[in-house]
Structure formats: C-alpha cells, structure tokens
Amino acid sequence: MKINTIYRQLFINIVLPVIVGLLIIGVFSYRNTKTILHANTETERNFIYEEIKSFIELQFVALSIIEEPMDLQMHHYSNLLVNNYFASTQDIENTDLISIRKELGMDANDFDLYVINQDGIVVNTTFKEDMYINFFSFGEAHKEYLLNVFKNKSFDSPRFFFEHKTKRYKKYSYHPTNDGKYIVEIGLYSTQADKIYDYFIRHMDEIPHKKPNLTSVDIFFYGDKPYPLNLKKEFIPEHQYIIPELLNGKMLTLSLNDKNTSNNIKYTYFFIPDSHPRLFTGTIIRISNDSSAQTHFINREKIKISIVLVVSLLLVYLLINNRAKAIVKPIHHLIDKTKIITSGNYSERVTVEGDNEIAILSRNFNKMVNKMEERSNEIEEQSEFLYQANRKLNEAYKLLDHQKNLLENKQDDITASLNYAHRIQESLLPNPTDFSKLFAESFVYILPRDIVSGDFYWFSKIKNKTVVVASDCTGHGVPGAFMSMIGMTILHHLVNYEYITDPALILSRLDTEINDLLGYKNHHEQRFEGMDIAVCSIDNDSHEMKFASAQRPIILMREGSPITFKGSIYPIGEYYDNIQKIFTNVTIPLKENDVVYLFTDGYTSQFEETGEKKFNYSRFRKLISDINHRPLKDQPSTLHRTFEAWKGNTEQIDDILVVGFKYSHTKEKKTISAKDLLD
Numbered sequence: 001m002k003i004n005t006i007y008r009q010l011f012i013n014i015v016l017p018v019i020v021g022l023l024i025i026g027v028f029s030y031r032n033t034k035t036i037l038h039a040n041t042e043t044e045r046n047f048i049y050e051e052i053k054s055f056i057e058l059q060f061v062a063l064s065i066i067e068e069p070m071d072l073q074m075h076h077y078s079n080l081l082v083n084n085y086f087a088s089t090q091d092i093e094n095t096d097l098i099s100i101r102k103e104l105g106m107d108a109n110d111f112d113l114y115v116i117n118q119d120g121i122v123v124n125t126t127f128k129e130d131m132y133i134n135f136f137s138f139g140e141a142h143k144e145y146l147l148n149v150f151k152n153k154s155f156d157s158p159r160f161f162f163e164h165k166t167k168r169y170k171k172y173s174y175h176p177t178n179d180g181k182y183i184v185e186i187g188l189y190s191t192q193a194d195k196i197y198d199y200f201i202r203h204m205d206e207i208p209h210k211k212p213n214l215t216s217v218d219i220f221f222y223g224d225k226p227y228p229l230n231l232k233k234e235f236i237p238e239h240q241y242i243i244p245e246l247l248n249g250k251m252l253t254l255s256l257n258d259k260n261t262s263n264n265i266k267y268t269y270f271f272i273p274d275s276h277p278r279l280f281t282g283t284i285i286r287i288s289n290d291s292s293a294q295t296h297f298i299n300r301e302k303i304k305i306s307i308v309l310v311v312s313l314l315l316v317y318l319l320i321n322n323r324a325k326a327i328v329k330p331i332h333h334l335i336d337k338t339k340i341i342t343s344g345n346y347s348e349r350v351t352v353e354g355d356n357e358i359a360i361l362s363r364n365f366n367k368m369v370n371k372m373e374e375r376s377n378e379i380e381e382q383s384e385f386l387y388q389a390n391r392k393l394n395e396a397y398k399l400l401d402h403q404k405n406l407l408e409n410k411q412d413d414i415t416a417s418l419n420y421a422h423r424i425q426e427s428l429l430p431n432p433t434d435f436s437k438l439f440a441e442s443f444v445y446i447l448p449r450d451i452v453s454g455d456f457y458w459f460s461k462i463k464n465k466t467v468v469v470a471s472d473c474t475g476h477g478v479p480g481a482f483m484s485m486i487g488m489t490i491l492h493h494l495v496n497y498e499y500i501t502d503p504a505l506i507l508s509r510l511d512t513e514i515n516d517l518l519g520y521k522n523h524h525e526q527r528f529e530g531m532d533i534a535v536c537s538i539d540n541d542s543h544e545m546k547f548a549s550a551q552r553p554i555i556l557m558r559e560g561s562p563i564t565f566k567g568s569i570y571p572i573g574e575y576y577d578n579i580q581k582i583f584t585n586v587t588i589p590l591k592e593n594d595v596v597y598l599f600t601d602g603y604t605s606q607f608e609e610t611g612e613k614k615f616n617y618s619r620f621r622k623l624i625s626d627i628n629h630r631p632l633k634d635q636p637s638t639l640h641r642t643f644e645a646w647k648g649n650t651e652q653i654d655d656i657l658v659v660g661f662k663y664s665h666t667k668e669k670k671t672i673s674a675k676d677l678l679d
Contacts, residue, residue, distance in 0.1 A: 019309070019312075019313070023309075025305075044214075045268055045287055045289075048207065048214070048217065048287055049270050049285060049287070051207070052204075052207075052217060052219075052285055053272055053285070055200070055203060056219070056272065056283060059196060059200050060159070062196050063159060063160050063169070063193060063196060064159070066190055066192045066193060067157075067159060067160070067171065070157075070171050070188055070190065071157050071173070073188070074157055074171070074173040074186050074188055075155055075157070075173070077104060077106065077111075077186060078155055078173055078175040078184060078186055079155070079175075080104060081100070081104075081113070081175070081184050081186075082175050082176075082177055082178065082184055083178070085100055086177050086182070086184060087178060089177050089179055089181050089182055092115055092123075092124065092177070092182055093115065093117075093123045093124050093629075094124070094629075095115075095124060097113040097115070097124055097125065097126045098126050100113065101113055101126055108126075109189070110188055110189045110190075111126075111186065111187070111188055112125065112126050112127040112186070112187040112188075113125065113126045113184070113185070113186060113187075114126075114127070114130065114184070114185035114186075114187065115182050115183075115184060115185070116135060116146070116174075116182060116183040116185055117181070117182055118150065118181060118182075119134070119136070120134050120135040120136035120137075120143060120146055121133070121134050121135075122135070123182075127187070129165055130165075145158070146174070146183065149174045149175075149176055149183055150176055150180060150183065153176050153180060154175075154176075155173065155174070155175045156173065156174050156175075157171065157172065157173035157174070158172065159171075160190075160193055161221075162197070162221065163187075166189075168189055168193075168194055168197070169189070169190065169193035169194060169196070169197050170187050170188065170189055171187070171188045171189075171190060171193070172185060172186065172187050172188075173185065173186045173188075204217050204218070204219065213289050213290055214287070214288070214289055214290075215265060215288040215289065215290050216233065216286075216287075216288045217285070217286070217287055217288070218233040218285075218286040218288070219283060219284075219285060219286075220235055220283065220284040220285075220286065221283060226243070226284055233286075235284075235286075236256065236267070238256065239254055239267065239269070242254070242269060243284075246269055246270075246271040246284060247271060247282070249271065250271075251268065251269065251270055252268070252269050253266055253267065253268045253269075254266070254267050254269075255267075264290075265288055265289070265290055266288070266289045266290075267286055267287070267288050267289075268286070268287045268288075268289070269284060269285070269286055270284070270285040270287075271283070271284055271285075272284075272285065331358065334350055334358070334361065334362060334365065337349070337350045337365075338365075341369055341372075349366050349369065350362040350365050350366055352366070428485055428488055429456060429457065429458075429488075430457065430458060430459055432444045434459075435459055435661070438459065438461060438466055438661075439661035439662060439663070439664075440662075440664065441631065441632045441633070441661070441662040441664075442632055442659075442660060442661035442662065443632050443633060443635055443636050443658075443659070443660050443661075444457055444636075444657075444658075444659050445635075445636040445639050445640070445656070445657070445658040445659075446655075446656065446657045446658075447602075447640070447643070447652070447655070447656040447657075448476070448655050448656075449476045449477070449602070449652045449653065449654055449655050449656075450476055450477040450478075451477075452477060452478060452480070452481035453476065453480060453481060453484065453655045453657075454472065454473040454474070454475055454476045454477070454479070454480015454481060454483060454484055454655050455470075455471065455472050455473070455480070455484070455600045455602065455655040455656065455657035456471050456473070456484040456487065456488055456657070457469065457470050457471075457598075457657060457659050458471070458487075458488055458491050458492075460491075460492075460495045460496055462495060462496070462499055462501055464539060464540045464541050465501045465537055465538065465539055465540070466537070466538045466540065467495050467501055467503075467506070467535065467536070467537050467538075468535075468536045468538070468596075468598065468659065468661065469491060469533060469534070469535050469536075469598075470533070470534050470552065470598035470599060470600060470657055470659050471484070471487055471531050471532070471533040471534075471552075471600070472531060472532045472533070472552065472600035472601060472602070472655070472657070473487060473530075473531040474529050474530055474531065474573070475529075476654060476655045479529075480655065483529065483530075483531060483573075484531075486514065486517065487510070487514075487531055487533070487572075490509075490510055490513045490514070491506070491510065494506055494509055494510065494513075501537045502537065502546065502585065503535035503536065503537050503546050503547060503548035503549075503583075503585055504546075504548040504583040504584055504585045506535050506548075507533065507535060507548055507549070507550055507568070507572065507583040508581070508583050510533070510572055511550075511570075511572045511573065511581055511583075514530060514531075514572060514573040515573060518573065529573055529574070530571045530572045530573020530574045531550070531571065531572045531573055532549075532550055532551040532552045532571050532572070532600070532601070533549060533550050533552060533572055534547070534549040534550075534552040534553070534554050534567065534598045535547070535548055535549065536554065536596060536598065538590070538663065543589065543590050543663075543665055544587055544588065544589055544590060545587075545588045545590050545596070545663075546585045546586070546587055546588075547565055547567070547585065547586045547588060548567055548568070548583050548584060548585050548586065549566070549567025549568065549583075550567060550568050550570060550571050550572045550583065551567065551568065551569065551570070551571050552567060552598070552599075552600070552601075553565060553566045553567065553617075554596060554597060554598050554599075555596075555597040555599075555621060555624055556588065556594060556595070556596055556597075557594070557595040557596075557597070557624065557625070557628045558591060558594050558595075560625070560628060560629070561625075562621050562624060562625050562628075564621070565586055565588065567583070567586075568581070568582065568583050568584070570582075570583075590663045591663075592663075592664060592665050593662060593663070593664065594662070594663045595628060595632070595660060595661070595662045595663075596660065596661055596663065597624055597658065597659070597660045598658075598659045598660075599620070599657060599658045599659070600654075600655065600656065600657045600658075601654070602652075602653075602654035602655050602656035602657065603615060603620055603639075603643060603656050603658065604616050604617050604619075604620045605653060605654050606643065606646060606647055606652065606653060606654070606656075607647075607650060607653065608646050608647070608648065608650070609646075609647065609648025609649055609650050611650065615643075615646055623639070623642060627639075632660055632661070632662060635660060636658075639658060643656070
C-alpha cells in the first residue's frame with residue numbers, strides 16, 4: 001500500500017523552492033560584492049605601485065646629482081691611500097687608519113676607512129662597529145661585486161647605500177691594493193642625501209593615510225637578501241620563500257594574521273629591477289592592506305541574507321501550519337511517550353494508529369524501546385565490572401606516580417654525584433695560573449661535553465726541562481673522566497718521581513702502565529680503552545723541543561706560518577696482540593716567539609648545524625693561522641665564538657681541549673741556593 005508523504009509534499013511544493021531561490025539570490029549578491037571589492041583593491045594597489053615606482057626613480061635621480069662630485073673626491077683619496085700609504089700591504093691590518101684620515105684632512109664625521117681581505121672580512125677600519133664583518137654574507141650580489149673589484153683591479157664607486165647602524169645614506173668606494181690582496185674602502189656621508197632620505201620616508205609614511213584600508217608601504221633594497229629602507233619595517237621571515245619568484249617578475253599577495261589586533265593583513269610584493277645593477281639587484285615594494293573592513297562588510301551582507309532567509313522560512317511555516325495539524329497530534333503523543341521512556345521507564349509503548357509515516361515511526365520506536373530495555377540491563381551488569389576495573393586502575397596510577405618520584409630522586413642523586421666528580425677532576429687538573437708562570441703568554445681552553453671530561457692537560461717542570469701534555473681519553477663523561485684521572489696519576493709518577501722527560505719514553509711507559517693496570521695483556525684480545533696524547537719536552541738551555549705523540553698532531557706557528565708535526569699511529573692503552581708499538585721523538589729547534597698548539601679531536605670532529613660536514617683539521621689549521629697575530633690570552637674567546645657559530649643549535653659531540661704557549665729564549669736570573677745544588 002502506498003504510504004502518504006504529507007511532509008514530503010509540503011517541503012517539495014512550498015519550502016524547497018523558496019529556500020533555493022533565496023540561496024541563489026544570496027550567493028549571487030555575495031559573489032558580486034566580493035568581485036567589486038577585489039577589483040577596487042587591485043586598481044588601488046596598481047596605482048600605489050606606479051606612484052612608488054616613480055618616486056623611487058626620482059630619488060635615484062636626486063642622489064645621482066650629488067654623487068658626481070663625491071666620486072671625484074673619493075677617487076682622489078683612494079689613489080693616495082693605495083699608491084702612497086698602502087703601496088706595501090705587509091702591515092695594512094695593523095695600520096692606524098684614524099691617523100691617516102686625519103693626515104689626509106678627511107672629516108671624521110663624514111669619512112670612514114675600511115680594509116677588506118680576500119675573504120670579504122673587514123680586518124681594519126675607523127668605524128670599529130664594523131670590525132670583522134663579513135661582506136660576503138650580505139648576499140650573492142654583494143659577494144660577486146667585491147670579487148669583480150679584485151678581478152678588475154680598478155677603482156669603483158656604486159650608488160648610495162643606506163647604513164643600518166647609523167640610519168643614514170652613505171656613499172662607498174672600493175679600490176684594490178696594487179698586490180691585489182686587499183680592498184681599500186672609503187665611506188662618505190652626505191647631508192643632502194640625508195635630506196632626500198628623510199623626505200622619502202615621510203612620503204612613504206603619508207601614503208597609508210590617503211587610503212582607508214592601506215596600513216603601510218615599505219621599500220627593501222637587495223632583491224636576493226632584502227634590506228629595509230625604513231629600519232622599523234623588517235622583511236617578514238615567513239615570506240622569505242617568495243623571493244625567487246619575485247626576482248622572476250611575479251607579483252605575489254600573502255596573508256598574515258596580526259596577533260595584537262586579530263586583523264588579517266594582506267601583503268602584496270612587487271619587484272623593480274635595477275637598470276644599472278652593480279651592488280643592487282633591484283628593489284622590492286611591499287604594500288600592506290588591512291582586509292578586516294572588507295571582511296566586516298561581507299559579513300554584514302551574510303547577516304542580511306541570513307535574516308531574509310529566516311523571515312521567509314517563518315512565513316512558510318505559518319502558511320503550512322494549518323495543513324500540518326493532522327500530523328502534529330500523533331507526534332505530540334510520540335513526544336510524551338518519549339519523555340516517559342527517557343526518564344528510565346522502559347515499560348511504556350507508543351500507540352500505533354493509521355498507515356502513514358507516523359505509524360511506521362511508532363512501530364520502529366516501540367522496537368527501539370525493546371532493544372533499549374535489553375541494553376539497559378546489560379549496561380547495569382557492565383557498570384559494576386567497570387567500577388571494579390577503574391578502582392584497580394587508580395591503584396596502578398598511584399604506584400606509577402610513586403615510581404616516577406623514585407626515578408626523579410635517582411636522577412637528582414646522579415647529577416649531584418657528577419657535579420662532585422667534576423669538582424674532584426678540576427682539583428686534579430693543573431692550575432692554568434701555574435702554566436702562565438712557565439710561559440708568560442699561554443692559554444688553556446677546555447670545554448667538556450658533559451659535566452666531567454675525558455680530555456685533560458698536564459705540565460711539569462723538572463730542572464731545566466718543561467713537559468707539556470694534551471690528552472684525549474676514550475669516551476666522555478664518567479668513563480672518560482676515570483681514564484683522565486688514571487692518565488694524570490701515571491704522568492705525575494713518571495715525570496715528577498722517576499724524572500723521565502723524554503716524550504717517547506713517557507709514551508712507552510704510559511702505554512705499558514695502562515695495559516698492565518687494565519689487564520689487557522692477560523686477556524690476549526684487542527681492547528679499545530685508552531687515550532690519544534701529545535707530549536712536548538722543552539729544554540730551556542738548548543732551546544730545543546722534543547715531541548712524540550700517540551695519534552695527536554701539534555701545530556707550530558713560526559713567523560705567521562703553520563707547521564704540522566705528526567706522531568705515532570698507535571694510541572695509548574689499546575692492546576694489539578703480536579704488535580710492538582713504537583713511539584719516536586721529533587727534535588724541533590725553537591726560535592724566539594714560536595707558538596705551539598696542542599689539541600684534541602673534539603673541535604675538528606664537531607658537525608655544523610645542518611649535520612652535513614665536520615669542522616675538520618684544515619679549517620682548524622686555518623683558524624689557528626688567522627688568530628695567531630692576536631695575544632694568546634684573547635685567543636680562547638675567538639675559539640669559543642667560532643665553535644658556537646659552527647655548531648649552532650646542534651649538540652656538542654665530544655670534549656674539547658686546546659693548549660697554546662709562546663716560547664721565549666729570555667731566562668729569569670735566579671740565585672742558586674745550596675738546596676738547589678743538592679736537588
């Protein structure tokens with residue numbers, strides 16, 4: 001029998017056509033509004049772009065007018081510096097540039113002098129804040145430009161550049177020295193350029209006030225590495241990825257929510273290529289729009305459409321209300337029964353009348369109540385089971401919490417023990433102050449990976465000989481610390497009690513003592529606990545140094561040139577069955593002001609932040625060469641800064657030790673007592 005579908009007929013014939021018509025009208029109105037607003041925004045953005053582009057070109061023309069006399073003046077001074085003052089660049093890095101500037105009559109408020117080496121690093125300047133700045137880091141365009149200056153070997157002066165630290169326009173010139181090893185750079189300020197900059201910034205700040213939705217207009221030099229003209233408006237880090245597309249001429253729009261105001265800011269980026277690129281690849285323009293006003297307007301339109309739809313549906317309801325009375329009565333009956341059953345009385349049933357949808361619903365409802373009654377009984381049984389299970393879980397949670405507290409206490413005890421071990425290890429290490437008494441110019445740089453270290457240094461003076469040791473024990477942390485204390489104890493006995501100062505003999509005896517102590521030979525198997533160590537013995541009368549090592553080289557800096565001395569390929573302590581370890585001495589005549597560096601492999605083994613490559617020995621050797629001209633007491637800070645910059649956010653992988661000392665032939669006059677003669 002065909003079932004009557006009253007609600008379906010009412011919905012299809014009356015309600016559905018009204019709803020569909022209203023939705024079509026609302027969607028059309030909404031899309032049309034968005035299209036008009038978008039077109040207005042695009043037109044306004046293009047107009048602002050053309051205005052800014054014209055103003056930038058006007059600024060470049062204004063700056064070029066005042067550049068010509070400045071170029072002549074800077075060319076004159078640059079020729080004097082390169083051909084007269086720096087005809088020889090032997091001591092160019094230590095030359096007093098301030099005195100030269102004064103001698104040439106340059107105004108200290110307007111002129112600055114710089115000396116740049118072939119690595120792009122400022123090695124001498126009158127503007128001390130720029131000392132050791134790497135110009136190659138300013139972007140590929142800047143690096144390529146400086147390399148071309150070296151290659152062309154001629155004076156060049158690009159256009160004005162805005163200096164970040166002084167917030168002023170500055171004119172620079174670049175002139176390589178005659179030997180091509182350095183670039184002499186002159187920086188010159190201009191009050192006229194300052195006025196042009198101030199006017200330009202004011203104009204940029206006034207543009208947003210002319211448009212209601214415009215928040216800011218920003219300019220960035222250096223397309224490949226954006227540099228803000230207005231220092232208050234930095235390039236957004238999250239937008240760095242679009243730079244390659246901008247350089248290809250694309251216009252891009254990105255959105256970013258303002259956390260302070262909850263506004264949705266849209267940023268549109270344009271790129272203007274430089275017509276005569278040298279240092280600048282071009283200019284990036286950023287136009288910022290607050291789309292919140294448009295969003296509010298569109299939301300109001302949505303609300304209007306929603307109100308119209310609700311009112312229309314209300315009218316439809318009133319129209320069909322009279323025709324629905326025949327349906328409402330059985331539905332009310334069903335609702336009343338539903339309330340009774342919802343209260344927990346599953347014995348009630350709905351009366352079934354007729355043969356329409358309501359009758360079918362009533363029969364299905366009665367079936368559902370039957371199932372609910374059965375399920376309710378099952379739930380009551382399971383509820384008791386869940387209660388007992390939950391009680392047991394709570395007891396288990398309490399036990400876990402107790403065990404967690406025990407683990408935390410154990411961790412605190414372990415950390416306290418390690419700190420105490422660190423204090424013990426520090427007390428066993430020689431005092432760096434005593435080392436400076438042996439060598440007036442010296443340093444010890446040690447950086448453990450964990451609280452305690454497997455690297456250690458040791459020194460002692462026996463009569464006219466001084467023994468200096470740097471060692472890297474197997475492992476780090478507690479195992480390495482144990483090995484370091486064993487090594488220092490054996491060295492103390494060999495040198496201070498048996499008076500052994502020969503490096504090769506010290507290594508041979510140290511290897512034997514450690515193998516005997518750890519029982520390697522009795523097991524007749526290869527073991528790997530031991531140490532890599534370098535030993536230097538300096539004879540203060542003959543001015544000679546004997547060197548021997550187990551897998552650790554040393555670097556001798558003589559007159560600015562590094563010399564590497566390598567030792568034996570065998571480590572100390574590792575036992576090789578049927579292999580005789582041989583340690584030999586290298587005798588090195590020492591000259592006045594020779595600097596000796598002993599070091600472990602922790603520095604050279606460190607990975608950079610990306611984890612792709614290590615610092616390695618060649619970089620370390622170059623670093624030692626670069627810092628050798630500085631006082632030794634200042635070198636540890638440079639070593640630490642370089643290491644932290646290389647490591648970045650990655651973890652330190654090994655203990656680090658670097659020891660350096662400068663040798664001098666000068667001897668202290670000392671009165672020899674009878675006790676000294678007996679000793």
